[in-house]
Ligand SMILES: Nc1ncnc2c1ncn2[C@@H]1O[C@H](COP(=O)(O)OP(=O)(O)OP(=O)(O)O)[C@@H](O)[C@H]1O
């Protein structure tokens with residue numbers, strides 16, 4: 283018996299149900315990149331109802347940060363080099379890392395010119411990297427505590443002796459200036475061991491449920507002068523009514539400060555800096571996300587895996603503890619931090635804090 287209908291026709295109304303059951307996103311566009319169809323998973327990933335996309339040119343709301351990948355001109359798309367690739371997309375104030383591939387429409391006559399199949403890997407990539415870093419530094423922390431302790435004790439003796447010797451010198455002795463230099467260097471070592479101890483044995487945190495935006499505002503306000511001096515323009519995109527988060531104000535402020543100072547140091551010739559806060563839904567969980575983007579020197583792929591390691595620094599006077607302390611503080615808050623080079627230069631640090639179910643807007 284010859285079948286008169288194709289499988290698809292026979293499926294009839296089952297097709298939409300089928301497409302909506304897929305566990306990856308599908309987005310179909312016409313030749314002008316207008317969205318013709320978007321399945322349930324795709325609108326879930328983007329966090330917006332399908333109706334808001336339909337009929338609009340995809341490039342109007344989805345910005346690609348991946349070179350050679352654009353929604354504006356479909357003629358750029360080469361289904362031949364199909365394969366799955368990672369693309370960085372910006373939608374609203376959010377950035378997504380998608381694992382995407384182009385599918386060739388079965389009918390060349392029909393309205394569909396291109397189909398994008400994609401999955402959100404923003405979270406999974408971050409999760410793996412994060413766990414790797416946490417594992418790596420448990421033992422480094424123990425070692426650091428011992429080292430810091432051993433350096434600190436003799437330091438006190440050295441300082442007392444130098445001050446005593448200085449006091450015995452004639453007032454006009456030029457050697458006094460030399461001793462003052464030595465004291466300055468001692469201060470540096472002391473600061474370093476303080477940082478080190480904090481890293482190794484972090485103080486216990488006072489977790490108080492509060493809004494994260496005021497902390498961001500404070501850090502940015504305090505750094506207005508360094509920003510201006512470096513010729514950096516600043517944009518703040520802070521979402522109103524974020525859910526409250528339980529965190530230690532001083533500790534989180536220090537994390538933000540470390541990241542922002544690094545960004546300033548990465549843009550000695552000026553540039554742009556953007557901070558944003560937003561709420562994201564990961565499957566069934568809610569998270570508050572804070573992103574810091576700069577247009578600085580970026581981080582070479584050879585070292586990007588190392589920047590959260592204690593003592594990793596590319597700066598002549600850096601200690602390399604800023605980011606490792608920040609990572610540790612975030613970990614104590616159940617949050618995570620990831621970094622990515624931006625396609626147009628510079629980096630984005632992304633921090634994510636879990637929202638406890640039932641937490642309301644912090645006002
Ligand atoms: N925004 C950024 N752009 C480029 N590179 C960065 C950025 N942030 C961090 N890095 C890299 O990561 C390294 C580690 O940063 P981290 O803050 O831990 O230490 P540091 O800034 O070198 O020293 P310090 O302990 O004084 O903070 C830096 O030396 C730099 O190479």
Ligand SMILES: [Mg+2]
Nearest residue numbers: 540544604605
């Ligand atoms: Mg730093």
